[in-house]
Amino acid sequence: MLSRKQHLEAVKQKASAGFEWDLIVIGGGATGLGSAVDAASRGLSVLLVEANDFAKGTSSRATKLAHGGVRYLAQGNFSLVREALEERGRMLMNAPNLVKPLAFVIPVSSWFQKMFYWIGLKMYDLLAGKLSVGPTRTMDRQSVIQAVPTIRQDKLGGGVRYFDAQFDDARLAVALMKTVFKLGGVALNYLPVVGFDKESGKITGVKVRDAFTAHEMSLKARAVINATGVWVDELRQLDNPAAKPMLSPSQGVHVVVDQHFYPAQDALLVPKTSDGRVLFVVPWLGKTLIGTTDTPRQDAPFEPNALPGEVAFILTTAGQYLATAPTLADVRSVFVGLRPLVKQGGAGDTKSISREHTIATADSGLITITGGKWTTYRSMAEEVVNLVCRQLALRNKPSRTRMLRLEDDLPNRNxxxxxxxxxxxxxxxxxxxxxxxxxxxxxxxxxxxxxxxxxxxxxxxxxxxxxxxxxxxxxxxxxxxxxxxxxxxxxxxxxxxx
CATH class of the missing domain: 1.10.8.870 (Alpha-glycerophosphate oxidase, cap domain)
Known part of the structure; x- marks a missing residue:
């Protein structure tokens, strides 16, 4: 039994005895959990605290794809694509029960389009190298219809088929949480940080409050990582009220409909929607997942709503490619995720902002890591814990996560x-x-x-x-x-x- 009550009591006893953790990680999403796993794998004493539940925010609301980013390839960001493709391969190896290869079909209307996408995706294959999931191939019209029986056939001239991977984001977060414990660390949900302890302006620990009992305690730490996703600025300003915001959040909406709208094993990629994004139609857990949008937001609520027109945009775009267009009455669920996009010179269009991550250390010593995406969570974690080890003068503590099998047991489903x-x-x-x-x-x-x-x-x-x-x-x-x-x-x- 994995008991929060028992582990919380053990943490309380350590706090009373004046125990000092090597590292406290704030935030139980992909980056925070990944950082805790990485630190624990090196033998550091590590505690992760999450204000709500693990993966409560962005990390449970992704499009469920482990991918290099076909769109980033078109933007010429080869380094990000190469890193993400390498990490996609590691996800497949380290969590094989939760991460699976998935083929994608791009429908085209002309021979020129077919060659254009085939050439680009062959480059995608080359960047993946030995960690390639499968080869990109062209498809004739009949092959596309066979792979995607419900595709609209007017103007269909064939397609291109390439490979990425699919995973269940929240389940992978649970696997990471379990792995923290297996490696000797501790991860606790519903334990928000309400303040910092400092000496001479430097952070020496965090103040936390149990969300269920309101009990507060101070926890000592040699280093503290802020990995709270779209809420990193709130924590930075808790440390320093004068800290300037570093994020330009955007939101992505996803719509879920029944499987009969898309009874295919391969996913569908619409390479360019009317707003310049890509749209995915993906088989997921017996349903069909369609998304996503990219809408700038000035706020970061825990439960963001789809804005007017976003659901309609997704359904309309999907209807341009599916023979039977899903309507609002067919929607089983709508979920919205916020992206922690790092500001770049006041860019107003969040589609143009890089998905690369940023690490910053405040004068107080608070280390903030934000940006990035699920696929690169492990490499982000390795980088930020490398920084922690340098700052704490911890030598000979290399990361062990590149080939670390996660505790990815599946739920019991009969x-x-x-x-x-x-x-x-x-x-x-x-x-x-x-x-x-x-x-x-x-x-x-x-x-x-x-x-x-x-x-x-x-x-x-x-x-x-x-x-x-x-x-x-x-x-x-x-x-x-x-x-x-x-x-x-x-x-x-x-x-x-x-």
């Missing part, structure tokens, strides 16, 4: 024991989430340990009472606490619906 006909969720999966994966709330189970909310928000609501009963039996939550969680989840499910 098709005959499903709780809802439109979901794969079982009672065994709920129990596993609570007992072995540190799920603390109804939302944790239905949004991230399973993906029920993301796949079908109405069906997820129908499973609420099974989750509630398990939480009460295993964690001893009171009726009042579970009433609070239920109210929050019902509001969230309404937001994910249309």
């Amino acid at each position: 098709p005959e024991a499903r709780l809802h006909p439109r979901l794969q969720l079982t009672q065994a999966e709920i129990s596993q989430a609570v007992l072995e994966e540190m799920a603390m709330t109804i939302e944790d189970v239905l949004a991230r340990r399973s993906r029920a909310l993301f796949l079908d928000s109405a069906a997820a609501l129908d499973c609420l009472f099974s989750v509630r009963a398990t939480l009460q039996d295993e964690l001893g939550w009171s009726d009042a606490e579970l009433d609070r969680q239920e109210m929050q989840f019902r509001a969230l499910a309404a937001q994910y619906g249309v």
Whole structure:
């Protein structure tokens, strides 16, 4: 059993005894979890604290693709593409249960288009080198129809097929969390940082508050990493109110519909939409995932809403390529992720901002890492922990994550024991989430340990009472606490619906 209560109590005892961690990582998304795994793999004493749940923010709301970035190749950013393709290969090797190769079909209307994309994607293959997933090939018209039976056939002149990979982002975050513990580190959710302890202007630790009990304590650390994604500026300003924002957040909306709209094993890539982005139509966990948008935001809410027109844009664009166009009534779920894009000279168009990451050290010693994307989480983590080791004069502590197998056990799914006909969720999966994966709330189970909310928000609501009963039996939550969680989840499910 992976018990938050027991590990939190152990941390409290260490704090009372004046224990000093080598490293405290703030943020339980891809970058924070990756950094904690990397540090623990080197033998550092490491504690990760997350204000909400692991992968609560951006890291559970991706397009579920581990990719080098075909669009970045078109922008000429070869170094980013090469790094991402190498890391894609490592994800496939290190978490083979959670990351799988996926073929993509690009439909074309002319021979010129076919050659244009084939040449570009052959370069993509070359940049991947020995870690290539599969070869790029041209397709005639009939081959495209065979691969994508529901594609619109008017103006279809053939296509190009290339390979990337697919993964479940929230499940990979859980795998990273478990790996932290396996390596001797500690990761705790629902433990927000509310302040910093300092001596002579330098950070010596963090003040945290238990989200469930409001108990506060100070935790000593030799180094602190701020890996809070789109919220890094809030933490930087908690350290220094005069810190200037470094992010230009944008949001990406995803729409989920039933599988019959796209009963294919290969994904579909629309290479250029009317707003200059790419659009993916991807088979995912028995549903069809369509996205995404790129809309600048001035704020960074924990639960961003799709803005007016974003869902309509996705459905309209998908309808230009699918024989049966999904409508608003067909949408099972809508989810929105925020991208932590690093500002570049006041660029107003977030599509043009690089997805590369940035590491910055404040005068207080607070190390901030932000930007990047899921695919490069491991290399980002290695780079920032290298910096920590240099600053702490820790020599002979190399990263061991390049070939580190993650704790990527899959949830227990028996098709005959499903709780809802439109979901794969079982009672065994709920129990596993609570007992072995540190799920603390109804939302944790239905949004991230399973993906029920993301796949079908109405069906997820129908499973609420099974989750509630398990939480009460295993964690001893009171009726009042579970009433609070239920109210929050019902509001969230309404937001994910249309």
